[in-house]
Amino acid sequence: MATIFQRGKFWRAQIRRSGYPALTATFDSKLAAQRWAVEKESEIQKNSPERLRQRIEMRQFTLNDALDRYEREVLPAKSANARKIEPTYCRNLRAVLGPFPLADLDGAHLSRTLRQWDQEKSWSPNTVRLHLALLSFLFGVARKEWGMPDLVNPVPLVRKPKLPRGRDRRLVGDEESRLLAACSLTNPELADIVIFAIETAMRQGEIMDLEWRHINWLDHIAYLPETKNGSARLVPLSERAEAVLQRQQARTKDQNDRVWKYTNNGMRAVYNRAVKRAGIEGLTFHDLRHEATSRLVEKGIPIMTAQAITGHKSTQMLKRYTHISAQSLVQAVRGQN
Structure with missing residues (x-):
């Protein structure tokens, strides 16, 4: 059962159950704390301790953490060209999305980021798409190799900038x-x-x-x-x-x-x-x-x-x-x- 108590102006909810990690959260009202406790206890009923632990860790795993691990474990095995250019893409992604937990990155977050880049950067559509491709690949690695199968890749949820028609400049005349x-x-x-x-x-x-x-x-x-x-x-x-x-x-x-x-x-x-x-x-x-x-x-x-x-x-x-x-x-x- 959840324990709910008031501390100062706020209400605190705690859930402790044998074999499961402890859950704690603070709310502005007792009703909000009760709702949270009901929701979390329902999740506990549906999940094994290990699966729940994975989901909690996933909530704490930020994009900065993911990019650090990517550059440490994945990037060294990629091509020389990727090793040369992808650190720049990682740096740009960190600047706008780094502190966000990977599990919280959704289409809305990413759409705002695309609008921000459009206003602040003079990047070509292809450059934007390359950043999105790296982010999408990162989510795939996290889901398949890092034990986060519940992650939802936000990249397919956003509209990507259209590529211009290919250049048709050729040598003419002399x-x-x-x-x-x-x-x-x-x-x-x-x-x-x-x-x-x-x-x-x-x-x-x-x-x-x-x-x-x-x-x-x-x-x-x-x-x-x-x-x-x-x-x-x-x-x-x-x-x-x-x-x-x-x-x-x-x-x-x-x-x-x-x-x-x-x-x-x-x-x-x-x-x-x-x-x-x-x-x-x-x-x-x-x-x-x-x-x-x-x-x-x-x-x-x-x-x-x-x-x-x-x-x-x-x-x-x-x-x-x-x-x-x-x-x-x-x-x-x-x-x-």
């Missing part, structure tokens, strides 16, 4: 020759990086992290041990891509390390200046991956083969990156080569 000329004036290595991007459809990080030991000259392949998707990939090298590597090889004294001398940020900065010098507008380095992917499809390479080359997770994502030129469509219909 932009490729103008871009390469401007890059060559800056540094011939920069021009070769641009050519390599167009020939291989590799991501910027994959290109800049490439090491000589991962180039297989005999099989004409670049091996990527870790990619954004967390899996290794083999990238076929065209004759033009191999020629780029041969030129860079001649420039490089130490061939036991990275292929390119630029850092990621350094290359991006000089590339943007070269684009401006060439008088080209709205062409990011990532757009070269769109260009390369589209060219693979225009060559008639099967979709699944193109997907294997580019490393897209799905054909749907590959489709977002593929923008076939009108000229190629006309040639396909009219049977022209």
Whole structure:
């Protein structure tokens, strides 16, 4: 039976039963204390001591606790890319939801958080969705591996920001020759990086992290041990891509390390200046991956083969990156080569 007594202006309720953890709560009125006691005693009747203990612990387990455990136990086993970016997502989630018990995080809490981010942050819809994906994954781990099967994942309960249409920027007219000329004036290595991007459809990080030991000259392949998707990939090298590597090889004294001398940020900065010098507008380095992917499809390479080359997770994502030129469509219909 529950014990209810007044202490000062407040009413205190206690429930003690053999084999169960003690429950205590304070209320403004005796009626509220009585209602709570009836509710908790009903729960005790329905649950085993162990299950009740789990539920109480779950009520005390905050998002901060969950993220600490996630970074300690789960994150070290994930890909290099995840280990690099997810601590930032964890920090952002802590800033707004950290003190909340995991069991109390519901759709309403999360919706308020999304509105707060929309007002205070200049994040893209995809950045918001990546934060939500991490939170959803965290709830899944807690339910399956941390003994909290009663947790309700709030992420499916909220509306996620819509992703914009995929960029369709491609090189047009003489932009490729103008871009390469401007890059060559800056540094011939920069021009070769641009050519390599167009020939291989590799991501910027994959290109800049490439090491000589991962180039297989005999099989004409670049091996990527870790990619954004967390899996290794083999990238076929065209004759033009191999020629780029041969030129860079001649420039490089130490061939036991990275292929390119630029850092990621350094290359991006000089590339943007070269684009401006060439008088080209709205062409990011990532757009070269769109260009390369589209060219693979225009060559008639099967979709699944193109997907294997580019490393897209799905054909749907590959489709977002593929923008076939009108000229190629006309040639396909009219049977022209």
